[in-house]
Amino acid sequence: MERRSQQIELNPNNKQATLMSKHAGYARVAYNFALSSFKVGLDNDEWRTYVDIKREFNAVKYDKFHWCSQLSQNASKNAIHNLGDAVSRWKKGQNSFPTYKKRSDRISYQADNGTGTVEVHKNRIKLPKIGWVRMREELRFKGTISKVVVSKCNNRWFVSILIDCDISNFNHQPPLFDEKHPIGIDVGINTLATCSNGDTYDNPRPLKRYERKLARANRCVSRKIKGSQNWQKAKAVLSGVHYRIACIREDAHHQATIRIVRKASAIGIETLNISGLLKNRKLAKALSDSALSRFLTMLKYKADRRGIPITEADQFFASSKTCSSCGHKKVDLTLSNRQYHCSKCGLHIDRDLNAALNLCPV
Ligand SMILES: [Zn+2]
Incomplete structure (x- = not known):
């Protein structure tokens, strides 16, 4: 098994692009919620894990962010996971303490975390709550999708797909040049x-x-x-x-x-x-x-x-x-x-x- 990733530009329609922006916003809000909750925990000498924070978030999300019921909960869940990772990296001294995400930061959200909610068929990808979105090219690798991140860069939408694939799929291609x-x-x-x-x-x-x-x-x-x-x-x-x-x-x-x-x-x-x-x-x-x-x-x-x-x-x-x-x-x-x-x-x-x-x- 080997991991490969491919970034593909998306061709969403207006409705889909708006939905993707909303998801990215939801991820940002969830991340910031988790960060402030974690900080409150630190002030009270209590170490909140991402599981604690997720429970706390799930309890209040429909009251606080009523609009999120139309969106995929993967976006918030993975954002809180990401904060958990950032915190543990900080604890190990690998990076500085996480900061709040701003509206002007990179627009992105994690649509799937290997739970099988994303499907790829030829040059289309099915994203939760968004539906089939056209991709500009087909996925090059065959295997299980283990992570899907949607991001916006220069007014273009991209999807980055991480795949666990069988190496035998691409290592046994016939050589292009006989003599090496x-x-x-x-x-x-x-x-x-x-x-x-x-x-x-x-x-x-x-x-x-x-x-x-x-x-x-x-x-x-x-x-x-x-x-x-x-x-x-x-x-x-x-x-x-x-x-x-x-x-x-x-x-x-x-x-x-x-x-x-x-x-x-x-x-x-x-x-x-x-x-x-x-x-x-x-x-x-x-x-x-x-x-x-x-x-x-x-x-x-x-x-x-x-x-x-x-x-x-x-x-x-x-x-x-x-x-x-x-x-x-x-x-x-x-x-x-x-x-x-x-x-x-x-x-x-x-x-x-x-x-x-x-x-x-x-
Ligand atoms: Zn010479």
Whole structure:
């Protein structure tokens, strides 16, 4: 058994979208109720568990929040569970004390907690008290649904589904490439990834492409009166641009990493010293735009799932300065040198390809 999750955009009609907002509001109210009850408990030297709080909430909910009878009680129940988790994490010292949720916080609620109240059929999902909502794509994994979270981001509704699935469903797919090779990968700003087998994957650098749009949207926000209706609208436009940028980046990373792991029998990468590199102000913007660490994380988990060993070179291994043919070390190589020319053996090669060859596991 393995857990997989997939986030899918929903296509709700107006009525359904309103209902989802109501559920998210109900979850927020229940969470805040539980938090204040827990705080009252603390003041009276009494440790209230989420079971106590749930009992207390259930006793008063129809008087206090009469509108909740039309909504799924899963929303409030799971919100109180979540507070319980947050409190126990706080007790273990893993995070700070939970705070009240505000209207302006992330809009979301947990529709199901593995109780089987949610059904998925092709590209539709049945949510309690809401009914069948259209999804933009089908669920990729087969198995038991163990958690369903509905959330709103940039005026779009999403559902995030966690599934306990049988690994045999996806690990025995026929290989796409008969021959698999060890691959060394050099990541960079100009080219996202250069592989030792000669493949290169471009970096879309969406921030650069959307720089002007982003600047204009930012200006729009700053010219409005904070908190006003027009300010809200301008904020929505701005977050839309940010969302678009994030999507382009994410997509490029997914496409490159999946292609690499399908061809590789073993993978060698370098250890990035991102925080050190970010100190270089000229590079900082381009670096955070390319989100290289996210790329490497993605590559690692995808390789891991397929059982492909991944080796990380030592942080101080000079992958770009060493000659991939004779091992000679070129000390005076600057970032602007796009070609590598070895003075010892006469090798003339692309700089990134040279680094990738050095990182290739044997
Ligand atoms: Zn050489």
